[in-house]
Amino acid sequence: AQSVTQLGSHVSVSEGALVLLRCNYSSSVPPYLFWYVQYPNQGLQLLLKYTSAATLVKGINGFEAEFKKSETSFHLTKPSAHMSDAAEYFCAVSENGRAAGNKLTFGGGTRVLVKP
Amino acid sequence: DAGVTQSPTHLIKTRGQQVTLRCSPKSGHDTVSWYQQALGQGPQFIFQYYEEEERQRGNFPDRFSGHQFPNYSSELNVNALLLGDSALYLCASSLGWSSGNTIYFGEGSWLTVV
Numbered sequence: 001a002q003s004v005t006q007l008g009s010h011v012s013v014s015e016g017a018l019v020l021l022r023c024n025y026s027s028s029v030p031p032y033l034f035w036y037v038q039y040p041n042q043g044l045q046l047l048l049k050y051t052s053a054a055t056l057v058k059g060i061n062g063f064e065a066e067f068k069k070s071e072t073s074f075h076l077t078k079p080s081a082h083m084s085d086a087a088e089y090f091c092a093v094s095e096n097g098r099a100a101g102n103k104l105t106f107g108g109g110t111r112v113l114v115k116p
Numbered sequence: 117d118a119g120v121t122q123s124p125t126h127l128i129k130t131r132g133q134q135v136t137l138r139c140s141p142k143s144g145h146d147t148v149s150w151y152q153q154a155l156g157q158g159p160q161f162i163f164q165y166y167e168e169e170e171r172q173r174g175n176f177p178d179r180f181s182g183h184q185f186p187n188y189s190s191e192l193n194v195n196a197l198l199l200g201d202s203a204l205y206l207c208a209s210s211l212g213w214s215s216g217n218t219i220y221f222g223e224g225s226w227l228t229v230v
Contacts, residue, residue, distance in 0.1 A: 032215060044208075096215055101171060102147075105161070
């Protein structure tokens with residue numbers, strides 16, 4: 001069974017500083033990978049997804065993530081944090097396979113606090 | 117272009133009661149999935165519907181059931197509610213159920229069981 005681990009349930013960054021959120025997955029075959037953001041009392045918004053085209057994926061709001069097969073990782077970064085980035089971020093995987101379907105397995109989430 | 121819409125947004129039920137949550141998928145989408153998100157946790161997959169049939173199911177008891185209608189909208193039903201069923205229930209939609217398809221989420225329905 002697939003699993004997703006997000007290191008750090010809470011991350012605090014200063015405005016303008018680098019944001020780095022870690023995600024490691026467990027899967028026998030490289031899966032499809034996603035990052036979602038959830039603002040307070042809202043649903044999930046897709047930031048970006050990896051589907052084996054390019055290892056560096058650019059998403060919305062200045063975020064990007066790099067797929068590293070050797071490390072089974074898909075860390076999310078943003079060069080300069082903005083106050084509006086304060087939210088919870090979820091890494092998710094979808095099994096890669098013809099009959100796999102597209103159900104998502106989520107990590108536990110990382111809550112980002114941005115300090116002025 | 118309307119996104120995924122869910123109703124109701126909030127509701128309170130008593131233990132043992134039954135609840136029905138509703139979802140309309142994003143325009144053009146034909147596949148609907150339901151997730152449960154307990155407070156402070158990541159969403160957990162409940163089940164997925166395509167062509168009015170349940171295609172995949174997560175590790176949830178039979179008290180959780182669903183339905184998809186010909187217009188692709190969907191319902192989630194939970195019987196014999198337990199306190200532990202209190203959570204945010206998220207509906208998600210996609211075009212087809214192939215792996216890798218982008219999944220879009222609604223704002224969710226907050227269920228409180230007292």
